[in-house]
Amino acid sequence: MQTMKLTIAGKGEGDDAPLVEDLIGQLGDFLGLLREVEDAVAEPGEENEIVWRVTGATRNSPLSIEITAFPKRHGMNIDQRERKVRAAAAHGLAEIKRAPARPDWFDDRALTKAGGIFGRVSNGLAATTIDFGNDLPPVVITSETARAAAANIVRIQKPVDRPYRELGSVEGYFEGFERDGFGRLVLRLRARLTNETAKCILQGQAAAAFEERSVGEVIERGRRLVVSGTLHHRGPGRLYQVDADRLQLLRNSGLPDVADITDPGFTGGLRSEDFLAGMRDAGSA
Incomplete structure (x- = not known):
């Protein structure tokens, strides 16, 4: 199971400690995004299988929080679901940074959570880095990239109609x-x-x-x-x-x-050996 890490830097004078509301908001929107993505990737009628727990924290400069997936019920195997959710969230946030295109598995509720993550960096936080684990590239959000991503989300949710x-x-x-x-x-x-x-x-x-x-x-x-x-x-x-x-x-x-x-009518009613023999004869004619 991979551990994800959020590194959150504030804009304090001489100190990168984030404000409490910014820290809680960033963690809350990221958790909400993971839940919305899990809802999207699940089959109809399937319940959420994952609960997310804080499994570590460091007060190095800047502050980092570690988050790990645990099964909602004891003994449940969540490996496949957890990998799919992490990958969808990582690729989705990276896609929003690049272009105003809706990522796979991101409905409007997920986009709203992503908007909170980006918007907070452009208005209160200096930066946020999300390390999704060794098998996925990290998403680095700075003030500059956050403003561009927030604008992309607006364009996704309210696009100029070109039917x-x-x-x-x-x-x-x-x-x-x-x-x-x-x-x-x-x-x-x-x-x-x-x-x-x-x-x-x-x-x-x-x-x-x-x-x-x-x-x-x-x-x-x-x-x-x-x-x-x-x-x-x-x-x-x-x-x-x-x-x-x-x-x-x-x-x-x-x-x-x-x-x-399979197509049961593929051979036109012929036995498979007769059909193949006909194909060989046609190719040698």
């Missing part, structure tokens, strides 16, 4: 369905990566698949789905609608099984 469309797919979780004023099936999908909900207008194969498999399969809150078609974005990372012509159901947890990745 665009693209062909593609999005994976997420079923949240409900309805028929619109035109009688079309409309499915609500919460995107797995951004945690935002998009309206999916089902047509063609997607509508047929929904109507065929709805009972006990699709109409299940938290059901994992992939919809494909025309994706409508309000701006980068801001999907709001899918004109879906294909709908695929996924298993709710674990790796895909053989049924998820």
Whole structure:
């Protein structure tokens, strides 16, 4: 289990000791960020598995606090969840420093916590360094980088709308369905990566698949789905609608099984040896 370390420097005259409220606020927002990220990476219906404990502190210049993950219940294995949360938090904060792009697993609540961490450095603290462990690069926040990151968060949460469309797919979780004023099936999908909900207008194969498999399969809150078609974005990372012509159901947890990745009609009804023989004959013709 990796130990994380927050090193927090204040702006006192001749002393880098942080104010009590700044120290408590920085620790509180970092803990809140870890909890929000864990909520995002967990499968639907899964509870948080991690509690975070202070396992060390130093009064060297500047002050440092060590934080370690512990299982919420005795005997629970949290290694995989802990690594995923640490990595998502580390990469997310680093991404916000670089550009106004929403990191994976950062919903608006996580962005608000990150905004507090950056904002405090530009208004009260001199610097904060977060060491996420030996397997991840540290995030160093200075007054200059904090101001840029805070501005990036504002641009992520309130972007200048430049709508665009693209062909593609999005994976997420079923949240409900309805028929619109035109009688079309409309499915609500919460995107797995951004945690935002998009309206999916089902047509063609997607509508047929929904109507065929709805009972006990699709109409299940938290059901994992992939919809494909025309994706409508309000701006980068801001999907709001899918004109879906294909709908695929996924298993709710674990790796895909053989049924998820095979096509039973691939050989056109031929035996596998006859199909391969035909391919060889075609290649030698």
